[in-house]
Amino acid sequence: MNIHEYQAKKLLKDFKINTPKGFVSYTPLETSNLAKKISFKGPWVLKAQIQAGARAKGHFIEKEAEGLCGVEIVKKHKDIFGVADKMLGKNLVTDQTSSKGKFVSRIYIEEYTKTKQSFYLSFVINRIKACITLLVANQTDNIVDLAQKKPESILRIHFDLNQKVSHQNVLQILEFLHLAPSNLPKLKTFIQNTYKAFLSLDATMLEINPVGLTFDGSFTALDAKISFDDNALFRHPDIQKMRDDYEMDESVLRAEKYGFKYREFEGGNIGLIVNGDGLALAVYDYLKQMHESPACYLNIKGGVDEDKIAQSLKILMTNPKVEGILINILGGFLRCNLVADGIVSAVNEIGLNIPLVTRFEGTNKEAAKAILEKHHFPFLTADSLQEATLKLINAMKESD
Amino acid sequence: MSILVNQNTRVLVQGITGLQASFHTKRIMAMGTNIVAGVSPHSAGGFHLGVPIFSSVKDAVKKTKANASLLFVPARAVKDAVKEALEAGIKLIVSIAYGVPILDALQIHKMVNDHGALLIGPNTPGIITPDEACLGVFPENILHRGHFGIVSRSSTLTYEAILETNRAGLGQSTVVGIGDDMIAGCHFDRIIDLFHQDPDTNAIILIGTLGGSYEEKAAAYYGTIKNKKPLIVYITGFESFHDDIGYASDIITHGKITIEDKKRIFRDAGALVLNSIDDLHETLARLK
Numbered sequence: 001m002n003i004h005e006y007q008a009k010k011l012l013k014d015f016k017i018n019t020p021k022g023f024v025s026y027t028p029l030e031t032s033n034l035a036k037k038i039s040f041k042g043p044w045v046l047k048a049q050i051q052a053g054a055r056a057k058g059h060f061i062e063k064e065a066e067g068l069c070g071v072e073i074v075k076k077h078k079d080i081f082g083v084a085d086k087m088l089g090k091n092l093v094t095d096q097t098s099s100k101g102k103f104v105s106r107i108y109i110e111e112y113t114k115t116k117q118s119f120y121l122s123f124v125i126n127r128i129k130a131c132i133t134l135l136v137a138n139q140t141d142n143i144v145d146l147a148q149k150k151p152e153s154i155l156r157i158h159f160d161l162n163q164k165v166s167h168q169n170v171l172q173i174l175e176f177l178h179l180a181p182s183n184l185p186k187l188k189t190f191i192q193n194t195y196k197a198f199l200s201l202d203a204t205m206l207e208i209n210p211v212g213l214t215f216d217g218s219f220t221a222l223d224a225k226i227s228f229d230d231n232a233l234f235r236h237p238d239i240q241k242m243r244d245d246y247e248m249d250e251s252v253l254r255a256e257k258y259g260f261k262y263r264e265f266e267g268g269n270i271g272l273i274v275n276g277d278g279l280a281l282a283v284y285d286y287l288k289q290m291h292e293s294p295a296c297y298l299n300i301k302g303g304v305d306e307d308k309i310a311q312s313l314k315i316l317m318t319n320p321k322v323e324g325i326l327i328n329i330l331g332g333f334l335r336c337n338l339v340a341d342g343i344v345s346a347v348n349e350i351g352l353n354i355p356l357v358t359r360f361e362g363t364n365k366e367a368a369k370a371i372l373e374k375h376h377f378p379f380l381t382a383d384s385l386q387e388a389t390l391k392l393i394n395a396m397k398e399s400d
Numbered sequence: 401m402s403i404l405v406n407q408n409t410r411v412l413v414q415g416i417t418g419l420q421a422s423f424h425t426k427r428i429m430a431m432g433t434n435i436v437a438g439v440s441p442h443s444a445g446g447f448h449l450g451v452p453i454f455s456s457v458k459d460a461v462k463k464t465k466a467n468a469s470l471l472f473v474p475a476r477a478v479k480d481a482v483k484e485a486l487e488a489g490i491k492l493i494v495s496i497a498y499g500v501p502i503l504d505a506l507q508i509h510k511m512v513n514d515h516g517a518l519l520i521g522p523n524t525p526g527i528i529t530p531d532e533a534c535l536g537v538f539p540e541n542i543l544h545r546g547h548f549g550i551v552s553r554s555s556t557l558t559y560e561a562i563l564e565t566n567r568a569g570l571g572q573s574t575v576v577g578i579g580d581d582m583i584a585g586c587h588f589d590r591i592i593d594l595f596h597q598d599p600d601t602n603a604i605i606l607i608g609t610l611g612g613s614y615e616e617k618a619a620a621y622y623g624t625i626k627n628k629k630p631l632i633v634y635i636t637g638f639e640s641f642h643d644d645i646g647y648a649s650d651i652i653t654h655g656k657i658t659i660e661d662k663k664r665i666f667r668d669a670g671a672l673v674l675n676s677i678d679d680l681h682e683t684l685a686r687l688k
Contacts, residue, residue: 276557
């Protein structure tokens with residue numbers, strides 16, 4: 001789960017990490033009024049709150065907001081209303097969003113912070129070393145690019161769970177960033193607090209980009225991005241409440257309610273129902289090879305409840321872009337007969353006028369086949385992925 | 401021969417009385433698995449599915465000499481269950497549940513290493529040596545004993561690989577799902593090593609996915625083996641599935657790794673790399 005910048009900053013404050021003074025606002029008038037609570041003479045920074053990075057290099061789709069990006073520095077108070085008015089309610093496109101962009105429903109307005117120096121800092125889960133890794137870089141733009149082209153320009157320090165950020169670690173970071181030794185105590189506190197936040201919050205990534213060193217010698221989180229481990233959210237009821245459902249697609253949310261994963265893709269006309277990400281990926285690869293594309297996929301991995309399966313099948317079946325459905329289930333933990341029951345009850349309820357191919361293998365496969373046969377639905381069945389795909393493609397051509 | 405589990409493996413099931421656990425335990429017993437004990441604090445002293453139930457792993461190990469544990473406990477209880485198994489001296493643990501919190505997984509990883517044990521999973525169908533032992537949720541009707549070792553991150557693709565080896569008239573020596581969670585208990589290279597030591601395994605199928613770099617580690621290891629057994633590799637994944645974690649791991653791993661990169665690394669190490677899971681059929685036919 002991700003949260004907005006303003007929420008992340010609020011959380012960081014709980015761990016005694018400095019952030020610029022700021023408020024979240026939902027209307028231009030509110031933005032303009034809140035600016036006065038921050039300072040009487042600017043400049044102020046207006047930041048569009050969407051859950052995607054690279055906002056400062058983004059652009060809005062709407063003509064009215066032409067020329068603006070997702071992070072605007074405004075010098076005169078009288079201009080704040082106008083800028084906020086242009087940003088709010090528009091769609092912001094960045095390198096990290098789709099071409100449709102993301103809807104800006106709120107603006108975070110904060111004081112403009114002058115810095116002597118700024119740098120990149122993040123704590124992330126390191127899968128391969130099974131540890132936590134601290135990443136630090138002098139450069140604050142295009143960090144992924146930097147990792148590729150100049151890997152040596154990123155400092156990586158690995159921590160196992162019992163290890164703390166030591167004096168030695170901080171010295172190394174200080175030198176790497178060419179900071180004066182006098183900065184050591186404050187840098188140490190800043191990094192230790194950030195690490196503490198990372199662990200306490202069950203984050204998978206806590207990125208502060210940039211960290212600003214201000215003229216009074218403090219370190220401040222000028223931006224903040226936190227991703228949480230969904231599987232640990234049960235330990236954090238307060239964070240669960242921060243979720244912004246408007247950031248998510250309605251169908252995705254519905255599927256999630258039943259415990260399943262649903263995703264849509266741009267282009268494509270095939271609806272995929274599988275049990276397992278790996279299988280979804282393989283089918284996707286295979287369809288691409290056949291010059292076909294999926295419109296969406298539903299992963300019913302771990303399903304044990306026929307009703308929940310039926311409800312989530314309906315999400316995919318009612319997607320208007322779907323012109324054919326491929327159900328590829330390799331039952332292990334999931335029993336094929338439950339899926340067959342789910343299909344029958346979904347089709348009984350909403351009908352079906354597009355081709356549907358099923359392929360069942362594994363646990364209770366025969367029972368599943370028997371259920372489908374009993375109901376005499378015009379389904380096609382197949383014994384391999386290849387056969388299923390070919391049958392579906394042919395059936396879709398015929399129904400054109 | 402086979403790797404890790406066989407008919408002599410004395411299996412203990414933690415969380416045996418649960419609804420799903422009961423269903424699968426019954427099945428794997430029918431498949432020949434030697435289940436010697438179950439652990440459930442509430443039903444200790446009795447029997448479940450004909451298996452004696454103990455209140456702790458320690459007790460069960462003492463009375464039944466169990467030497468492997470299969471965990472059917474919910475994700476949030478996995479850490480404590482693994483700890484209990486390790487402290488009772490169990491060296492092979494299989495954890496099926498998916499959704500173990502990552503910080504728990506990091507701690508589990510460390511505990512398992514400190515005890516010199518091996519963890520298969522979490523988020524795995526488990527491990528199976530056909531006709532001998534199944535510690536997991538593999539479907540009973542698809543496995544055939546043979547000489548292919550299969551190791552995979554994705555459970556459903558494991559089944560696909562099993563079916564393809566069957567179709568080619570070949571079978572499996574042992575099948576291992578290392579699991580598709582962010583922190584896997586055991587990596588590909590360890591299993592590749594074990595398959596090389598097993599005289600019953602003639603060739604290996606490895607199924608990887610995008611995200612993380614277990615595949616690169618495996619390829620590097622395979623490249624160093626002198627008397628290589630053939631290794632067939634299929635890697636799947638497109639970026640949109642992994643956008644969240646991909647970003648951070650891109651920075652850790654010195655830049656973005658694509659599917660093509662992973663395939664190339666394996667090819668360079670001497671593996672047979674497939675473009676589609678469907679190519680497995682032809683490749684196996686050629687190997688025969």
